Amino acid sequence: MTFKPLDRVGIAARIARDIPEGWFVNLGIGIPTGVSDHVPVDREVIFHSENGVIGAGPAPEPDKINPYLVNAGTQHITLRTGGSFVHHADSFAIARGGHLDLCVLGAFEVAENGDIANWARKADDPTKQVGGAMDLAIGAKRLWVAMEHNTKGSGESRIRRACSYPLTAKGVVKRVYTDIAVLEVADRGFVVLDMVEGLTRRELQERSEAELYWA
Amino acid sequence: MTFKPLDRVGIAARIARDIPEGWFVNLGIGIPTGVSDHVPVDREVIFHSENGVIGAGPAPEPDKINPYLVNAGTQHITLRTGGSFVHHADSFAIARGGHLDLCVLGAFEVAENGDIANWARKADDPTKQVGGAMDLAIGAKRLWVAMEHNTKGSGESRIRRACSYPLTAKGVVKRVYTDIAVLEVADRGFVVLDMVEGLTRRELQERSEAELYWA
Amino acid sequence: MIDKFVPDVAAALAGIEDGSVVLMPGFGNGMPETLLEGLIAQGAKDLTLVVNSGGRDTGPTADLLASGRVRKLVCSFVRADSVAGQQFAAGKLELEIVPQGTLAERIRAAGAGVQAFYTPTGADTILAEGRETRVINGRNCLLEYPIFGDVALVDAWEADRWGNLTHRESARNYNPIMAMAAKLTVVQTRHVVALGDIPPANVHTPGVFVHRVVHIPA
Amino acid sequence: MIDKFVPDVAAALAGIEDGSVVLMPGFGNGMPETLLEGLIAQGAKDLTLVVNSGGRDTGPTADLLASGRVRKLVCSFVRADSVAGQQFAAGKLELEIVPQGTLAERIRAAGAGVQAFYTPTGADTILAEGRETRVINGRNCLLEYPIFGDVALVDAWEADRWGNLTHRESARNYNPIMAMAAKLTVVQTRHVVALGDIPPANVHTPGVFVHRVVHIPA
Numbered sequence: 001m002t003f004k005p006l007d008r009v010g011i012a013a014r015i016a017r018d019i020p021e022g023w024f025v026n027l028g029i030g031i032p033t034g035v036s037d038h039v040p041v042d043r044e045v046i047f048h049s050e051n052g053v054i055g056a057g058p059a060p061e062p063d064k065i066n067p068y069l070v071n072a073g074t075q076h077i078t079l080r081t082g083g084s085f086v087h088h089a090d091s092f093a094i095a096r097g098g099h100l101d102l103c104v105l106g107a108f109e110v111a112e113n114g115d116i117a118n119w120a121r122k123a124d125d126p127t128k129q130v131g132g133a134m135d136l137a138i139g140a141k142r143l144w145v146a147m148e149h150n151t152k153g154s155g156e157s158r159i160r161r162a163c164s165y166p167l168t169a170k171g172v173v174k175r176v177y178t179d180i181a182v183l184e185v186a187d188r189g190f191v192v193l194d195m196v197e198g199l200t201r202r203e204l205q206e207r208s209e210a211e212l213y214w215a
Numbered sequence: 216m217t218f219k220p221l222d223r224v225g226i227a228a229r230i231a232r233d234i235p236e237g238w239f240v241n242l243g244i245g246i247p248t249g250v251s252d253h254v255p256v257d258r259e260v261i262f263h264s265e266n267g268v269i270g271a272g273p274a275p276e277p278d279k280i281n282p283y284l285v286n287a288g289t290q291h292i293t294l295r296t297g298g299s300f301v302h303h304a305d306s307f308a309i310a311r312g313g314h315l316d317l318c319v320l321g322a323f324e325v326a327e328n329g330d331i332a333n334w335a336r337k338a339d340d341p342t343k344q345v346g347g348a349m350d351l352a353i354g355a356k357r358l359w360v361a362m363e364h365n366t367k368g369s370g371e372s373r374i375r376r377a378c379s380y381p382l383t384a385k386g387v388v389k390r391v392y393t394d395i396a397v398l399e400v401a402d403r404g405f406v407v408l409d410m411v412e413g414l415t416r417r418e419l420q421e422r423s424e425a426e427l428y429w430a
Numbered sequence: 431m432i433d434k435f436v437p438d439v440a441a442a443l444a445g446i447e448d449g450s451v452v453l454m455p456g457f458g459n460g461m462p463e464t465l466l467e468g469l470i471a472q473g474a475k476d477l478t479l480v481v482n483s484g485g486r487d488t489g490p491t492a493d494l495l496a497s498g499r500v501r502k503l504v505c506s507f508v509r510a511d512s513v514a515g516q517q518f519a520a521g522k523l524e525l526e527i528v529p530q531g532t533l534a535e536r537i538r539a540a541g542a543g544v545q546a547f548y549t550p551t552g553a554d555t556i557l558a559e560g561r562e563t564r565v566i567n568g569r570n571c572l573l574e575y576p577i578f579g580d581v582a583l584v585d586a587w588e589a590d591r592w593g594n595l596t597h598r599e600s601a602r603n604y605n606p607i608m609a610m611a612a613k614l615t616v617v618q619t620r621h622v623v624a625l626g627d628i629p630p631a632n633v634h635t636p637g638v639f640v641h642r643v644v645h646i647p648a
Numbered sequence: 649m650i651d652k653f654v655p656d657v658a659a660a661l662a663g664i665e666d667g668s669v670v671l672m673p674g675f676g677n678g679m680p681e682t683l684l685e686g687l688i689a690q691g692a693k694d695l696t697l698v699v700n701s702g703g704r705d706t707g708p709t710a711d712l713l714a715s716g717r718v719r720k721l722v723c724s725f726v727r728a729d730s731v732a733g734q735q736f737a738a739g740k741l742e743l744e745i746v747p748q749g750t751l752a753e754r755i756r757a758a759g760a761g762v763q764a765f766y767t768p769t770g771a772d773t774i775l776a777e778g779r780e781t782r783v784i785n786g787r788n789c790l791l792e793y794p795i796f797g798d799v800a801l802v803d804a805w806e807a808d809r810w811g812n813l814t815h816r817e818s819a820r821n822y823n824p825i826m827a828m829a830a831k832l833t834v835v836q837t838r839h840v841v842a843l844g845d846i847p848p849a850n851v852h853t854p855g856v857f858v859h860r861v862v863h864i865p866a
Contacts, residue, residue: 022432024638044432046592046638050748051675051821054636067677068816074676081626082592084633085817087824087852088675088700089542089756092749096543096769097610099638123774126728126737128702128745130775135749138768138787139543170772170788237650239856259650261810261856265530266457266603269854282459283598289458296844297810299851300599302606302634303457303482304538304760307531311551311761312828314856338556341510341519343484343527345557350531353550353569354761385554385570535762544753545784547765566763566793575784599849631817632850 003198005179011146013038015104015177019045023101024094026050026136028118029073030106031146046080048100050132052091055083072132095132096139103140105133107147107173109163112189112210114173116145117165125166137169149178149207157209159183159190180204183212191215218413220394226361228253230319230392234260238316241265241351243333244288245321246361261295263315265347267306270298287347310347311354318355320348322362322388324378327404327425329388331360332380340381352384364393364422372424374398374405395419398427406430434593434643435622439468442616442644446581451478453537453579453608454491460601462585462618464646466490469583475499480537480577482530482604483507484514495523504577506530527557532574534607540576541610541639547574579612586635586643589619590626593640594633602634609639617643652811652861653840657686660834660862664799669696671755671797671826672709678819680803680836682864684708687801693717698755698795700748700822701725702732713741722795724748745775750792752825758794759828759857765792797830804853804861807837808844811858812851820852827857835861 006014008031016038019025026048027035036058039045047056049071056071057078064078071077086094094100107118116137119130137143150157159176175193176183181204182194191213195204205212221229223246231253234240241263242250251273254260262271264286271286272293279293286292301309309315322333331352334345352358365372374391390408391398396419397409406428410419420427436442442465446452452469455461470493479500484507485491492513494500502524508514517523528536529551539547548571552558562573584605586595595617597605609615622645654660660683664670670687673679688711697718702725703709710731712718720742726732735741746754747769757765766789770776780791802823804813813835815823827833840863 042431046432048638049818051818053818054638055630066817068819070676070818072675079630079817082590082594082637084594084628084630084636085820086636087820088748088752088822089825092752093538093542093610094636094638096749096753096767097541098543099541099610120774126733128726128733128736128743130745130747131701131725132748134747134769134773134775139749166774167772169768257649261650263856264600266600268600269856270848281599283601285458285600287457294599294848297808297812297855299812299846299848299854300602301854302602303530303534303604304607307534308756308760308828309854309856311531311535311549312759313761314759314828335556341515343508343515343518343525345527345529346507347530349529349551349555349557354531381556382554384550535760539765542753543767545766545768545787545789546782547757548763549761550763564764569763571763596849602849629850631814631820631852632847634849 003180003196005196009034011177011179015144015146019102021045024048024099026095026100026103026140028105028133032104032106033073035104048094050091050095052086052088053079053083054086055080092135095135098139098141100140102142102144103136104144104146105136107145107158108165109158109160110145110173110176111160111163112185114171114185115163116168116173117163118168120166123166133168137172142174143172144175144177145173146177149180157207159208159210161210180207188213218395218411220411224249226392226394230359230361234317236260239263239314241310241315241318241355243320243348247319247321248288250319263309265306265310267301267303268294268298269301270295307350310350313354313356315355317357317359318351319359319361320351322360322373323380324373324375325360325388325391326375326378327400329386329400330378331383331388332378333383335381338381348383352387357389358387359390359392360388361392364395372422374423374425376425395422403428433591434640435591436642436644439464439644442642443468443472446472446474448474449476450474450580451480451578453582453612454479454481455585455604455608457482457603460585460597460603460605461490462583463490465583465616465618466494470494470497476501478502478504480504480579484509484512486512502526504528506533534604536574536577537604537611538607540578541607544576548572549574577611579608580614582608582612582615584609584615584617586617586619588621588623588628589617589643590623590628592625593617593637593643594628595619595635595640596628597634606635609635615639615641618646619643620647651809652858653809654860654862657682657862660860661686661690664690664692666692667694668692668798669698669796671800671830672697672699673803673822673826675700675821678803678815678821678823679708680801681708683801683834683836684712688712688715694719696720696722698722698797702727702730704730720744722746724751752822754792754795755822755829756825758796759825762794766790767792795829797826798832800826800830800833802827802833802835804835804837806839806841806846807835807861808841808846810843811835811855811861812846813837813853813858814846815852824853827853833857833859836864837861838865
């Protein structure tokens with residue numbers, strides 16, 4: 001193998017490249033949270049946080065923390081000039097009402113029909129961490145997923161013909177950014193838009209349970 | 216006849232007597248609009264207007280009209296200290312969500328089961344003035360009606376066994392204030408709480424199509 | 431740099447197509463009158479107009495109706511002797527009468543992604559005839575669907591380049607919820623302010639709901 | 649004269665009964681911690697607690713859960729290793745997991761008189777098993793019912809004697825909608841202000857939704 005997978009920061013940076021100025025974007029917890037760090041400050045992208053923050057900015061200097069201002073991961077943030085605050089129902093009206101140009105979520109698995117599984121590993125998972133993922137998944141104009149292409153331990157593919165974990169939503173993922181490729185979810189299935197340098201088509205297919213197509 | 220019916224202002228004043236401090240009240244167009252003029256300023260009653268005004272105050276001096284501030288009848292008003300503004304959906308959330316202690320509406324007819332008809336005289340009435348009446352009627356904690364006991368021309372009773380006009384809402388009226396009496400809508404029907412001086416029970420029953428009971 | 435300001439009313443209304451559903455706020459005030467005049471000039475026809483009231487004999491709603499380009503009126507209130515009332519009586523205008531709170535809630539539902547809801551308002555009335563109902567907690571309820579706009583014409587007091595808005599007093603009325611409910615939300619604002627001038631906790635309509643803004647000073 | 653201020657937490661929480669549904673805001677901040685401590689002291693049991701998250705090992709939600717007086721938890725998020733997660737695993741706590749936006753919308757529906765609504769959120773997931781669904785405009789939707797509170801415990805930055813409130817930055821979160829949705833809405837406020845000090849256009853939670861206010865300076 002002569003290719004080098006992206007690390008989590010690298011995936012976030014790769015996603016940031018594809019977000020144009022003016023988009024209104026929600027970033028999920030995990031890899032997606034890092035995306036905003038890689039959007040240049042002179043490219044105005046407005047970040048939404050489920051807890052009612054419109055225009056979330058970067059973390060404050062440690063001596064300038066505002067305890068009343070956190071993001072959906074309850075991390076301290078700042079507010080961009082032009083940002084505003086709404087209550088929780090209005091905040092989810094933004095998410096569910098189709099007002100987000102983009103939502104980026106982490107996931108366990110994505111299927112070739114756009115299904116996403118990102119909140120539980122089995123139906124009776126003792127962890128019940130649905131949060132706002134189901135709302136964001138059905139509501140955003142575009143749903144992109146950021147995740148490693150394969151599981152850490154057994155190397156199983158997260159790019160599936162069908163999800164094996166409980167679904168977050170059906171048929172909603174438009175694009176997947178992994179550590180080795182960028183895949184579009186099209187009518188026929190996963191279409192490869194980009195791969196890391198040095199990776200071959202065959203190697204990418206070997207790492208993917210679903211069949212891949214090339215653009 | 217030795218009794219004197221109340222005029223429209225008199226009905227409004229009679230209603231105002233029964234509104235305690237602290238109530239949150241919506242007043243419909245017509246007789247009800249006048250109720251607020253008869254609540255003493257030292258008795259804090261908060262008036263709601265459907266167009267998003269909480270704490271509506273009296274009409275301004277002619278030289279102090281604010282063109283951005285009207286009530287549900289689009290009359291210029293003032294705002295009481297402590298009042299606030301919300302948008303139309305939040306305003307009707309107040310009305311429909313059970314947050315009004317009282318709504319006072321005008322009506323064509325009220326039935327002994329609490330039905331109210333106040334928006335059209337027949338199903339194909341060319342006038343389609345439903346406005347917010349149906350929302351207020353189903354939503355307020357208490358619905359009182361202010362109207363003349365009998366129609367002007369033929370003297371027909373507006374106090375009915377059943378409404379003959381299209382309904383605004385079913386089974387919602389709690390009390391009726393007319394020019395000659397105050398009636399409670401109880402399980403058994405209309406119960407007379409008050410009459411104008413000089414009116415006999417028999418005279419009141421003669422003017423009422425529905426059967427009356429005495430408290 | 432995000433800048434939602436457009437130079438004039440024509441640019442603000444460019445592309446509005448025949449057959450559009452137009453959401454128009456206003457309740458005694460807060461109506462985007464300049465945009466409404468612009469819509470008449472713009473020429474789109476076969477419109478569905480969603481507005482609180484059918485209006486009186488004169489005024490901007492009457493002018494738009496008189497132009498003959500409104501096919502259907504959705505509102506809570508029509509006077510028989512108004513332009514709308516006369517057009518309806520003459521069979522020239524389709525009319526959907528909606529209780530005012532249901533109208534506001536259906537518009538908000540469109541903006542909030544609610545696909546339908548049950549309300550007791552209007553159940554057991556002639557407005558419920560032939561409609562789907564359900565008894566919930568002992569109350570008869572009507573099933574109501576969202577009202578999605580192709581265009582919302584919105585009035586504001588202040589606007590910044592992200593489209594954050596404030597509205598004056600009761601001129602707020604339908605403006606924030608109609609802004610939420612349309613594919614294209616066009617704003618006329620009395621004042622232009624710098625980004626950040628509106629305090630973040632006191633934005634009445636966030637820019638996320640706004641697409642174009644035109645400055646109409648008075 | 650309307651005056652919703654009460655002298656202390658005990659007076660604020662007087663009368664809360666066993667079996668109550670308690671709405672509690674908070675999302676990293678904006679949680680009414682003093683009232684929550686007061687609720688533990690007050691002693692009501694067999695409670696249903698509606699809150700965004702089941703919380704962590706420590707903190708006020710964990711304390712209330714550890715007191716054993718919560719029968720059922722309605723929330724969007726529970727960690728397996730939290731007090732809530734452990735009580736659930738041990739069969740000591742009933743759990744209703746609700747997607748966060750649906751949770752907010754169900755609370756708002758209770759306040760707004762919406763008797764039920766359809767949403768695509770959660771349809772086609774295990775949360776939809778055995779539930780009523782309907783396809784609307786080609787999308788599978790779940791029928792959701794309002795969450796009515798017997799009590800809402802609310803956090804505010806400023807309050808006046810009518811109960812008008814402001815909230816700080818993202819500490820607003822569930823506070824305004826939970827205030828709408830309960831029979832008894834009790835507020836702890838950092839600051840007391842005179843009637844009229846909060847600009848009428850910038851009240852975040854109008855006093856109509858508020859019943860009792862207690863001043864907790866810090």
